[in-house]
Amino acid sequence: MTASRSTARRRALATALALSLAVPLVGGATAFAATPDGSRHASAGAAPSDSESNDKSTAALRLPRPTGPYAVGRDTLHLVDRSRPDPWVPSAGARELMTSVYYPGRHGGGHPTAYTSEKEARLLLEWWKKEEVLPPAAYAATRTFARTGVRPAPGRFPLIVLSPGFTAPRSTLTHLAEDLASRGFVVATVDHAYESAGTAFPGGRVLTCQACAPVDEPGGGELATKGRAKDISYVIDRLTGGENTWRHARMIDGKRIGAGGHSIGGSAALAAMTSDRRVRAGMNMDGHFHTGPTGLDGRPFLMLGTETTHTPGVEDGKNWDETWEGLDGWKRWLTVEGSGHFTFTDVPVLAGQAGVDDPEVPLSGERSEQITRAYIGAFYEQQLRGTPQPLLDGPTSGNPEVTFQRR
Secondary structure, three states: OOOHHHHHHHHHHHHHHHOOOOOOOOOOOEEEEEOOOOOOOEEEOOOOOOOOOOOOOOOOOOOOOOOOOOEEEEEEEEEEEEEEEEOHHHHHOOOEEEEEEEEEOOOOOOOEOOOOOOOHHHHHHHHOOOOOOOOOOHHHOOOOOEEOOOOOOOEEEEEEEOOOOEEEEHHHHHHHHHHHOOOEEEEEEEEEOOOEEEEEHHHHEEEEEOOOOOHHHOOHHHHHHHHHHHHHHHHHHHHHHOOOOOOHHHEEEEEEEEEEEHHHHHHHHOOOHHOOEEEEEEEOOOOOOOOOOOOOOOOOOOEEHHHHHHHOOOOOOOHHHHHHHHOOOEEEEEEEEEOOOOOOOHHHHHHHHOOOOOOOOOOOOOHHHHHHHHHHHHHHHHHHHOOOOOHHOOOOOOOEEEEEEEE
């Protein structure tokens, strides 16, 4: 990643956040209660029910309801890979990760989960100088549908590991993770230490973006990509068996594992596939590739990006052209008209609820969410479950914004 591209992407996030956070809310404070996993969530009266008014001047922020038949459970894990030091701060010792694991659950029971912690929300807002636009407590109180303490659904399910964009926290991939879990996937979203505006770790520690300057140096993007690929493999290790594994590891079918991500997280998904044959399918949402697709041996890959920057031959489209030629299995290259770099995350969803439009990104938050869930879900349904998905065969009248650049 060049310094100019990295800086431009971070400025884009600042603009997107400014739009999504300009939300008037009722009252000046929100009540919170502790959950069994130590997180904090808004009390029952803090978010409107589905039947209540969604008036833009009074509605609290909320994610869209998952579309699948399962309830969604969530566990929060602190993972420590003692086999390697942190690549950005070696003096910190072993590489650390925070992971939210979403899983198909039985309906009934459990406790609401927080979108993010208030401390992490404050760091994110301060990073982009938007703390005066929205109180961190209000942003942290964005309503989610996952619940802690939910009994797992019977059966074994595919696993998908999702990595967020650089400086963006794992919470920005929540609506996609919740939807995939509701459809019968176990989904792990990952915060990579020192690569977000701020991530809370056990013991009251908060790790900020120590990698932001180094990643702009020559080779920094490749270093981040390869480091995240190792992180993805370690998450798979810890979720699928062995010592100190996840408590519901028996839910996961270790022969059906996928990876994906937004921006550099998508680049990392491809890198993980090249080094870890357990990853059977990968996808990249609008990310510049920093490593080549060597050694995939026919495994499938999906590239989903913005029309303006990822059309063949345009800006990052050239980077995608090179990657496309090296993919040797099932593959699709899709672009979305009217989209922006953060279209495939929670950011436009929250902006749309506020009635705030970005003239440079005309695609609505609702359509952003629908397209992201539809195509990403279809990809994993087909590649990890073997269920044919006609949506991936070519253009459809119901999704005129989506162009099949390559098939």
